[in-house]
Structure formats: C-alpha cells, structure tokens
Amino acid sequence: MRYAYNVYEDRCPTRLVLDRLADKWALLILDRLEDGPVRFNHLRRDIKAISQKVLSQTLKKLERDGLVTRTVYPTVPVTVEYALTPLGRALAETAAALTHWAEHNMDAILAAQAAYDAAVMER
Structure with missing residues (x-):
C-alpha cells in the first residue's frame, strides 16, 4: 500500500508527528x-514529575496537532479541561498499548539490561 507521505524521507511532515509520539509526556497525557x-491540575497530580511548564507545552502541541481539545470555564479561578478529539482517541489506543507494554515487560527489560551490562563488564 502506498501513502501520500513517506516517514523515511527526511523532510516528510510525519516526522514531526513521530517526534510527538516519541515524547514520554505526550504518551502519558494521551493515555x-x-x-x-481532565482538568490541568489533575493531570499534573496524576503524571508524577511533570512540571507545570512541560505539561502546558505538551498540551499545546497536542492541541495544535488536533489530538486534544482545551475547554475554558469562566469560574473563579478559571477552570481548564482537556479532552481527546476523535483523532486523539484513535491514537490513545496505540499510546496505551505502548505505555502498558512497558509496564508488563519491565522485568524482562531489566533482566536483559543486567545481562548486557554483565557481558560488557567481562570484555
């Protein structure tokens, strides 16, 4: 099957999307x-170690890509909520598969890293 875009070409705009998906914060937010x-501060509490600045920047990028919507409610203080768009929802399934794959396979990865490190030390 041929596509209009080719991810292997250096100037293909799909590379920008792949950069977004390679960002751990974007994957965690989508998931x-x-x-x-979810409200901004709730996201900040749920995603440990993400700074307010990085969360804000990542949400803006996801919004620009059409993956997330931002809704502002005129409350005091202002309430801001983020939600997935239909495009974002389709991607969130893939993001969830990646993030939870890491959780399910962490023991095997740690064992492989230890074996590799031991082999390197023997050289």
Whole structure:
C-alpha cells in the first residue's frame, strides 16, 4: 500500500508527528485522557514529575496537532479541561498499548539490561 507521505524521507511532515509520539509526556497525557476530560491540575497530580511548564507545552502541541481539545470555564479561578478529539482517541489506543507494554515487560527489560551490562563488564 502506498501513502501520500513517506516517514523515511527526511523532510516528510510525519516526522514531526513521530517526534510527538516519541515524547514520554505526550504518551502519558494521551493515555490519561482516554477515560474522559481532565482538568490541568489533575493531570499534573496524576503524571508524577511533570512540571507545570512541560505539561502546558505538551498540551499545546497536542492541541495544535488536533489530538486534544482545551475547554475554558469562566469560574473563579478559571477552570481548564482537556479532552481527546476523535483523532486523539484513535491514537490513545496505540499510546496505551505502548505505555502498558512497558509496564508488563519491565522485568524482562531489566533482566536483559543486567545481562548486557554483565557481558560488557567481562570484555
């Protein structure tokens, strides 16, 4: 099957999307939004070690890519909620598969790393 874009070409715009998907924060945000809209501060509490600045920047990039919507409610203080778009929902399934694959296979990865490190030390 041929596509209009070729990810192997250096100037292909798909590379920008792949950069976004290679970002751990973007994957975690997409996965967290899969259950429905979430407020900014709730995302910040749920995703440990993400700074307010990085969360804000990542959400803006995801919004620009059409993956996330931002809704502002005129409350005091202002309430902001983020949700997946239909395009984002389709991607969130893949993001969830990646993030949870890591969880399920971490023991095997740690064992492989230890074996590799031991072999390197023997050289």
